[in-house]
Each structure stands twice: as structure tokens, then as C-alpha cells.
Amino acid sequence: MTENVKKSLAALCSAEYKKQRIDNGEFDMTEALRGVPKRLRRLPMLEAMLDAEVPHFLEADVFGFHRYNKKTPSYVDVNGKRIRSNGGNVTPNYARVIGKGFDAVLEEIDAKLARFADDEDRVEFLETMKKYVAAVYRISDRYRLAAEEAGNTRLAEALKRVPRKAATTYYEACLFFKIITYTLRCASYYHMTIGRFDQYMYPYYQSDRAKGVSREELLEITELFFISLNVDGDLYIGMQQGDNGQSMVLGGYDKHGNSMYNELSFVCMDAAEELSLIDPKINLRVNKTTPDEIYEYGTRLTKQGLGFPQYCNDDIAVPYLQSIGYDEDEAWNYTVAACWEYIIPDCAFDVPNRATMNFPLAVNNAIHAALPTATDFSEVLQAARDEIAKECDRLRAEWSPLHNPGSLNRNYGYLSIFTDGCIEKGLDLSMGGAKYYNYGCHGAGIATAADALEAVRTVVFEEKSVTAAELLAALDADFVGYETLQNRLLSCPKMGNNVDTVDALAGELMGAFDVSLNRKPNDKFGGVWRAGTGSALEYIQSAKKCPATADGRHAGEAYGCSFSPAITTRLNGPLSVIRSFTKFDLKRISNGGPLTLEVHDTVFRNAEGEKKVAQLVKAFVMLGGHQLQINSINRDRLLDAQEHPENYPNLIVRVWGWSGYFCELDKVYQDHVIQRTEFTV
Amino acid sequence: MTGRIFSIEEFSTYDGPGIRMTVFLKGCPLRCTWCHNPEGQSHAVELVRSPNGCLGCGACLKMGELETGTTCLVRASVAVCPRKLVRLCGEDLTPEELVERIEKNLDILNMSGGGVTFSGGEPLAQAEFVEACMRLLRGKTNRALQTSGYCRPDVFSRVLRECDFVLYDLKLIDDAMHRRYTGVSNGQILENYRTLAASGVPFITRIPLIPGVNDTEENTRAMAALMQACGVDHLEVLPYNKMAGGKYLMLGRKYEPGFDGSVEPTVREEIFSEYGIEVRVL
Numbered sequence: 022m023t024e025n026v027k028k029s030l031a032a033l034c035s036a037e038y039k040k041q042r043i044d045n046g047e048f049d050m051t052e053a054l055r056g057v058p059k060r061l062r063r064l065p066m067l068e069a070m071l072d073a074e075v076p077h078f079l080e081a082d083v084f085g086f087h088r089y090n091k092k093t094p095s096y097v098d099v100n101g102k103r104i105r106s107n108g109g110n111v112t113p114n115y116a117r118v119i120g121k122g123f124d125a126v127l128e129e130i131d132a133k134l135a136r137f138a139d140d141e142d143r144v145e146f147l148e149t150m151k152k153y154v155a156a157v158y159r160i161s162d163r164y165r166l167a168a169e170e171a172g173n174t175r176l177a178e179a180l181k182r183v184p185r186k187a188a189t190t191y192y193e194a195c196l197f198f199k200i201i202t203y204t205l206r207c208a209s210y211y212h213m214t215i216g217r218f219d220q221y222m223y224p225y226y227q228s229d230r231a232k233g234v235s236r237e238e239l240l241e242i243t244e245l246f247f248i249s250l251n252v253d254g255d256l257y258i259g260m261q262q263g264d265n266g267q268s269m270v271l272g273g274y275d276k277h278g279n280s281m282y283n284e285l286s287f288v289c290m291d292a293a294e295e296l297s298l299i300d301p302k303i304n305l306r307v308n309k310t311t312p313d314e315i316y317e318y319g320t321r322l323t324k325q326g327l328g329f330p331q332y333c334n335d336d337i338a339v340p341y342l343q344s345i346g347y348d349e350d351e352a353w354n355y356t357v358a359a360c361w362e363y364i365i366p367d368c369a370f371d372v373p374n375r376a377t378m379n380f381p382l383a384v385n386n387a388i389h390a391a392l393p394t395a396t397d398f399s400e401v402l403q404a405a406r407d408e409i410a411k412e413c414d415r416l417r418a419e420w421s422p423l424h425n426p427g428s429l430n431r432n433y434g435y436l437s438i439f440t441d442g443c444i445e446k447g448l449d450l451s452m453g454g455a456k457y458y459n460y461g462c463h464g465a466g467i468a469t470a471a472d473a474l475e476a477v478r479t480v481v482f483e484e485k486s487v488t489a490a491e492l493l494a495a496l497d498a499d500f501v502g503y504e505t506l507q508n509r510l511l512s513c514p515k516m517g518n519n520v521d522t523v524d525a526l527a528g529e530l531m532g533a534f535d536v537s538l539n540r541k542p543n544d545k546f547g548g549v550w551r552a553g554t555g556s557a558l559e560y561i562q563s564a565k566k567c568p569a570t571a572d573g574r575h576a577g578e579a580y581g582c583s584f585s586p587a588i589t590t591r592l593n594g595p596l597s598v599i600r601s602f603t604k605f606d607l608k609r610i611s612n613g614g615p616l617t618l619e620v621h622d623t624v625f626r627n628a629e630g631e632k633k634v635a636q637l638v639k640a641f642v643m644l645g646g647h648q649l650q651i652n653s654i655n656r657d658r659l660l661d662a663q664e665h666p667e668n669y670p671n672l673i674v675r676v677w678g679w680s681g682y683f684c685e686l687d688k689v690y691q692d693h694v695i696q697r698t699e700f701t702v
Numbered sequence: 703m704t705g706r707i708f709s710i711e712e713f714s715t716y717d718g719p720g721i722r723m724t725v726f727l728k729g730c731p732l733r734c735t736w737c738h739n740p741e742g743q744s745h746a747v748e749l750v751r752s753p754n755g756c757l758g759c760g761a762c763l764k765m766g767e768l769e770t771g772t773t774c775l776v777r778a779s780v781a782v783c784p785r786k787l788v789r790l791c792g793e794d795l796t797p798e799e800l801v802e803r804i805e806k807n808l809d810i811l812n813m814s815g816g817g818v819t820f821s822g823g824e825p826l827a828q829a830e831f832v833e834a835c836m837r838l839l840r841g842k843t844n845r846a847l848q849t850s851g852y853c854r855p856d857v858f859s860r861v862l863r864e865c866d867f868v869l870y871d872l873k874l875i876d877d878a879m880h881r882r883y884t885g886v887s888n889g890q891i892l893e894n895y896r897t898l899a900a901s902g903v904p905f906i907t908r909i910p911l912i913p914g915v916n917d918t919e920e921n922t923r924a925m926a927a928l929m930q931a932c933g934v935d936h937l938e939v940l941p942y943n944k945m946a947g948g949k950y951l952m953l954g955r956k957y958e959p960g961f962d963g964s965v966e967p968t969v970r971e972e973i974f975s976e977y978g979i980e981v982r983v984l
Contacts, residue, residue: 504761504784511786519806573786591786594712596723596807620713627984630715636814637713637721643813 022295023237026244028081030296033248038079039255043090045073047103051096060431060451063107064149064156066094067208067435071160074207076167079252083175083245084196085164086203088253093209106258107432109211110266110373112356112366113439116221119197122186123154126438133447142431143447149433150444157184157204191239194225195246201439202250208435211258212266212359215301216366219271219286226285236288243292250300265300266359272315273306274335276353281306282315290318297325299673304357307642308335316635323634324625326653327673331361331615332638337647338363341611345459345540345551361555361583361648362461362613368441370450373461373551373612376416378538379563380470380530381570381580383408385496388477388571392489398482402526405474406533413537413550416462421544429545458548461612462538464531465556465563466580468516469587471527472572476513478522492571499569499576511573517586519597521604528605535609554584554607554647555614561689579693583614584648588696595620595637603644615648616641622655659683659695704794705831708741708823710803716940716984718846718867720816723804727822727832728792731852733885734873735960736912738943740950742823747792749775750952755785762788775954791953797834808843817844817866826853829861836864850884851891851898858894868905870898872937874916875924883915883960892928899932907937911967922970926977936980941967 022030032038050069054062075089095105118126130147137143165180167173179193184201188194205213226239250267257265271289272282293303305319319330335353342352347365356366362373384405391404422428432451437443443454480487487506495503514520516527531554538552556563560580568576572587581587584602592598595618602616618637624630634651641649652674662669666684674683674694683691706728711717714724729745737743741750751762761782763773779788804811804818811817818839825832826849836845846867851858862868872895873888874880880888898905907929911917916925929937942963950957971981 500784504759505782507784508781508786589786593710594723596712596721596810599810600806624713624715629719633713633715633721633814633816636810636816640721640810640813644810 022244023241025081026241026248026296029079029245029248032079032081033251033298038077038087038252041077041089043073043075045090045092048073048090048092048094049096050094054096060145060433060449061149062096063208063432063434064152066096067153067204068156069094070207071156071204074160076160076164078168078171078173078176081245082249083173083192083242084199084249085168085173085176086160086199087249088203088206088256091256093207095209105209106211107209107434107436108370108372109213109436110358110362110364111212111370111436111440112214112216112358112364113201113205113436114367114441115198115201115216115439117367117441118184118201118439119188119194119221122182122184122188123157124185125187126444127151127154129444133444137447140447142452146433146437146449146452147444147447150435150438153435153438157200160204161200188225191222191225191229191234192242194222195242198222199246199249205436205439206253206257209258210434210436214266214356214358214364215269216356217270217273217354218301219283219289220273220281223283223285226288230284236284239285240288240291243288244296247292247296247298247301251298254300264359267300267302268304268357268359269301270304270306270333270356271330273333273355274308274310274353276349278310280310287318290322293327293329294322294325297327297673299327302328303330304333304361305330306333306335306338309643311639311642313632313635313639316638317632319638320625320631320635323620323651323653324622324631326622328650328652331357332642332649332651333357333361333363334642334645334647336642337607337611337645340608341647344608345549347457358613360557360613361615361650362553363611365457368455369457369459370440370455371457371459371461371548371551373459373553374463374555374557375420375460377463377465377556377559377563378409378412378416378534378552379465379559379567380409381466381473381574382563382567383412384470384473384530385567385570388473389493389496392477392481392493395489398478401477402474402529405470405530409530409533410537413462413534413541417538417541417543417550420460423544453546455546458543458546459551460543460545460548461551461553463553463555463557463559463612464534464584464610464614465559466567466587467527467530467554468585468590469570469572469574469580470530471516471523472513472587472590473570473574474526474530475515475523476510476571476573478526479513480509496569496571500573507573510571511589513572515572515586515590517590517598517601518593519600524601524604527601531605531610539609551612552610553612553614554610555612556580556583561693579696582617582693584616588693596640599637599641599644599646603641603646607645607647611647613648615650616646618649618651619654620651622653625653654694656695659691663688663691663695703831703834704796705800705828705835706745706747706792706794707800708791708793712807714819717819717821717848718817718844718869720844721811721814722816722819722846723807723811724819724821724848725800725804725825725835727820727825727828729827730822730824730850731827731886732824732850734910735883735958736910736915736942738949739823740953740955740957741791745792745827747790748953749777749779750789750791751775751779751954752787752789752952756787757785759784797831797838800835801838804839805842811843815844817846819846819848819869821848821869824850824852826851826857826861829853829857833861833864836861840864851894852886852888853890853894855890855893855897858890859897862898862901862903865903868898868903869908870895870905871908871910872925872928873910874921875928876921879916879921883912895928896932899934907934908940909937910940910942911969912942912961913963913965913967914961917967917970919970919973922973926974926979929979930977935978936982937974939969939981939983941983
């Protein structure tokens, strides 16, 4: 770490700068926006935000562009609802704008204005985009002046070029990126993911290297850049602290099988390892040909306890995305949304977390409906498939824009500049300017649901040790008075222990989900639905709605997180878990949703242990796993941190798809992480 | 023929190269005062109760209630715990049954250059069973044995023939001290060590280092001398496991190691160095 990086890191960790932030309450603009049509509201909100921002730098900070106002503007709508967020969870096309500069973008817009001169709506949209650029120029000019005054010459010089002109160096490109992400955040977009940074930044990196700039210098810039991504991350909208969508994807392969890992990929990993910060969250794209070194590199990051990297298997992701309808080249260029959903950058406005299939609830409903009269388990299984199909239809109807007319409201947003197709067509994102508008559906509690079916099959139909009536009575009583029966149910085979019967039932559920949802239309500009195995926070929230289930789970008890065994399952070990969770053809259900393996941190005590963990990840990929997050855990530390949070300000854990500071999480999420560790290997 | 195990770990990291499945055999002739696998000591099937998540409902103890009012855990307790926290420790398997469980994961084990390790307890206390399992796995994966070496020499030699790798514990060279801290004499242990060293089978010598017990200068010298005489030039030191006491509670036992567990053991690398031995602390 260079001196500059050390100073910058110290300034970040001291958090002194946070005290200077402007507390602007709700930054309410209800009055100011009265009479302004909805489609034109976003612009004055961003203008007001940027005008209220105060250029400031931390020590040794060559980037700036940090949020200064605690909240972005909002207004109260006619229904009394406070409106702030602008949507998000996409990977904008940073590279296009970084590569031409905003002046060139303005020229492009002017050309389109000439072309669409007779189309009022298109003209209005394009003019609005020009005004956004003007607002960006204002704040960057103010930053340039502030930089000059503060003697921050490197930044001041660079701001003479960017963001008006194209970046010419790696530093300028990173700075331009920062300006874009900062202004997008100020416009209340959330989860603006970073995407394939090592690919689109590589030309600048390579050009600097060819000019004689050393790897060390570029590593320093990268580290300062990473630090700057952490400065105001706490202000970004998210479910919990740390959930801010700054996920970066490294590596991957092209359609010819060539590895896309380059020197910059490793510079980014080195920077992440040295800094030990929660952002950016690193995702590594791997496949069957990935060499051990990549897994070992990733494991060194895992050892830091940052909760990343997350591993993404190209062998599964790319075919799935193609099956949904993305072009071949687009599928090969996939990135990751805030947590783990597989998305296409640059030209898509998908909502990969639109809804959640509550598997245990669907199965529980099926069991209640079918069990009283079923003479064979196959009837119960069929009822489960039918219930899933019914629920998919219901979710599609619930979320269809036909029943949510507001979701198709015109809303000229700044993000349209960074989404391919919008300016070309003269259409805002909200008007169909992007290429893709797909919806993704999570799949929460798959293991719990499979376990429940397996328990029913075992005790009611195979052993015949429990009658249907008794089982249903026990469920309805939440096992009060039925403790021995609950114990029996908890003793049935569980998904995660490599037992073919229960794993096959999970496969049935996932198959039904695939067949009932993938590629079905979503009524939004030709978009379709995608099915996944993730759960986001639904492993807690959806679980609260679910009564006692036949696997022995109590009413309201949490499910496993995303694609994982139930938290009460006593696991044989990670090899069995990997096998259970790779039996189904995951190319059919890869909206996103990782398997999470928890490994005790003592395993990482030496290089040998690290190698073994790397082999574990490799095994998962070789067996056809789609996505994996691996956590380094120490249960005793977590328990202690709950008691004495003041001693653990930097303890980081992986929650459901992102890393957060443990002590900043709500207790219910802390407890879940701790409970997950009871069966840590 | 069956063998009794108390656990199969799918991902052990200190039991040999690569990803290893470790089979823990139940029963051990030694009673090392620092033992961190107390459930491996007795060959008998035992009841274990996990404290984490216990609701305190007492259903388990009620199953073993006597007329006098005293309660205890019994086999029937296993089925009544609503959280499934009571279980039987100790499972009987035929060699074929055990090998079947290992074969499920052979591809992953072999992909990583790993294999299976037989440990415990003391695997050589069930030598016939272990040998049978290893024979069934011959040619299929790397087979390792982790042992205290306390075993009849002819039995040791026979099992050794099936070993691809051995992890051998040395504790104390002075026989009286050995008997005091482990309950048994070390005569066979030292003899088997010499046999191992001369056999050509790859092995690693391991010393569980216990403060004040075997980290003395005297014992260190004696061990180093033995190793040197056997042509051994490297060893691994396992510092005493401070969490060793944890499992005793689950067995309803008290942990009384007979030495000060708060003191750090002394590695004395200089002495080993004198005898040309490289030390690696795990």
C-alpha cells in the first residue's frame, strides 16, 4: 500500500467526514414540483440535488464526487406516498460515455432532435436528456474549481477533460466512472452495478502500460478508486447497510472459450485483498476450464472474511440467458446485479427481483389440499406441481403492467443516457427505449419445500407410521403437543445430505417452476419472466408468512438463504451439500441465487487449507453448479460481536447476496447468520 | 464384520493432502488428558446432547426418570427432543457400507489430490475393519491412516501395507511420563514408529504440543533424537487445542486436563534444528 492509499484509507475509516454531511430531512420537493407533470419531475429533482451538493475531498482523495446531502429529493404523491427511488439494479453502459465524452453525446442527441423534429414526445425526451448533461457539467465544473482551490491538481487537471471529452488515461476513465455513478446515485437510482470493469477499462489500462506506466501506479489508482466507492456507500438506498449494489464482475470467457482474465482483473483482486473493504463486491466468472490459480486467488479474498468473491459459472449462466432470448454475444457479456442475479449490461432494464415464489408455502398448501384424499404420494407431488403453476400464474397477473398501469408511466430519467437504444430511438427507458424488459422471480425455501415433501412421502406413504390426519393436525397446531412427531419429521432425509430421493423432489419443484414461468410474457415491452433459486431477504420475510411445514419447521421460522439447506439440517459436510445442489440441471433456472457454503475460518490458517477450499469451489463448478458464495465464519466471534458491537466495527459477513458490517445489521439477520454457522465445517 | 465410527468429516483440512474425508473410529486404548475428541474414547455407543438451541423443555431427561425422581438421558430421549439435539454417538457399519459413503465423493476427492483418512479415537483398535475398508478402496483413492501407533507390531505392519500415507503421533518418549499422561506405555508406539520410518510409506510425524507436559527440553531432545535415528527430517506441531473442553459438556463429562491450558506451549525449534529436523506449526 502506498502512502497515499494509507492516508486515504485512514480518512475513510475515521468517518470524520460523515459529520459534515448536510442533514436535509426528506429533502422534500412536493411544493416545488406541484403542477409539474410526472414525466418531467426527475430532472428538477436531480438539478436540485446537484445544486445542493458541496464539492469536498477526503485526504489524498483524487476522485471526489461523494454524496454530501444525506438524502436525495423526494415528493409526496396524490396518494400520500413518498416517492424517491428511480429504480435500478442494472449495469449501465459506462464505457460508451467514458469513451466519447458527454459533448459527443450532446451532438448525438442534437442529431436525433433533427431526425425526430416532428415527434413532440421524442423531442421532449431528448431535450430533457440534454438538460441532465447540463446539470452534470455544472457539478463537475464546481468540483474542478474546488479542486483547484484545494490544490488537488491531479483532479483539477483531469476535470478539464472529463466529463466533456473522452477519457484518455486509466485515471481519467475511473474518474469519469465516478462522476457517472455519483450522478446516477444523486438521481436516486439504486444498485447501479459496476459490471465487467476489467473488460471495459482494460483499453485504458493497457494504453497506460504501453506508455510506461507501472502496474504499481495503476494499482494505486485502483485502490484510491475502490476507497472512493466506499465513502458514501452508506447513503445508498438498500435493504440493510452494505446492500448498495456495487458489484464488480471479473474474468469470464468468450464464445470461443478464451479466458478474459487480464492483468487488470488481478490488479482489482489485489486491491480488494489489500484494502479489505465491503465495496466493490467482487464476482468471478469461471467455468470448467478455469485453472486452480484463479480459485486460489479467490480463496485468498474469501479468507479476508469480506463475503466475496462470489463465483459465477459461465457454463450454466450463458446457456440459460440465451434460452431466455438474449443474443449470444449479449449472453457471453453477462454481469451480475446487486446481489447475484445474472443480467445483461448496457441495453437491458430488467427487474430480476420482481417477485418471489414461496416454495414451502406452495407445497404446504398442496399438502393440505391433497393429503386428506391421496392414496399415493404421486398425487401429493402432482398437487405441488399444480400449486406452483397456479402461483406462477398469480404472480404474473399480480405484476403485469396491465394490472399496474403506473409501472408504464412515462418518467424521463437520466439513466436513459446510459442505456443503449434510448437516444437512438428517441425513447426513454420508461417508453420502451431499452432492448430488454424482463422480470425475474426468486425461489425461496426450495430445500425446506423438498424436505417437507420427503417427510410426507416417508412417514405417511412409505413407513405408514403417521396418518394424514395426524400430520395435518400437527402442522395446524404448530407441533404443540406433537413434539415426538416433529422430531420424527426432523429426522427424515434432508436436501443437502446427498440423498437422491429428497434431491429428486427438489428437482421436481424446480422443474415445475421452470415450466410454469421461464419465457412466459410479462406484458412489458415484449419482456418475459425468468425463474431463479435466490431468495434475497425473503428467506426471512416470506418465511414469516408460512405456517408450520412437514419438514419439522415451526410457523414463521426462517428458510435457508437463497439456494441452501434448511437451517435446521444437520449437514454431513460441504461435499454432500455440493452434490445435492448440483443434481438438477441448473441451466433451467438461473435467474440467480447462489449456494452458500460456510467454512470455519480456522481452515484458512495456512496455504494448504486455502488450496483445499479452492478445490471445493472448483468441484462445485465442475459438477454444474451455477453460483456460489463461500463465507469464512467464526461463530464465537459473531456471538461476541452481538454482545460487544463496539469491538467489531469492521467485522464483515455475507448476508444474502452482499457483504455488510455485521454490527449494522438488524438483529434478525445477525441471528440468521449465526444460526447458519451451527453446522459449519 | 462391522466397525464402529462416531463421525465422517467430509472436508478435513489437517488430515493429509487434498480434500479428505476423514472417518473417525470410535474407541481408543489411550486416555490422553488433553483429548479434544472425548466422544472417540469409549467404544460404547453414547448419548450426546448439543446445548445450542436447547429450549430447556426437559423432555429428554423425563424419558429416563426413575421412581426416585432422578432423571438422565436414555436412548428414548433421542426421539423426543423437538429440536433434535440429542443423538446417539456411535454407528456400526460393514466395510462395504462405509466404503459406499466414501465412493459417493471419490470424484471430488481425487480431483483435488485428496482421499480418505482413517482416524478416531484409535483406528488400529479396529484394525481388521480398517484394513478391510482400505483394501476395498485400493486403487480408487489415496488412503491415509492417522494413528497413535499403539498397536501390536504384527497388526501394525499388516495395516501399513494398505496405507498410502500415515499421520503418526509422537507424544512422550519417557515411558513413565507417557503412562501418566496417556494411560498406556509407549513401547509398542516407538517400535511401530521405527517400522513406519523404515517401510518406505510416506508419512508425517505429528506432535500435539501440551504446555508443561511434552514441550520440555528433555522430551524435545528425546523426540528429536529418535526422529533423527529413524532418518526423519521434518515434523508438524499441533499446538494444544484450547477449545478441547467443549465436547465434554455434550457428553455430560467434566474436562480435567491436569495441566494449565492457559499457558502457550513452547516449540523449541532450535533443538529440532540441531538434529536436522524442520518444524512446521499448524
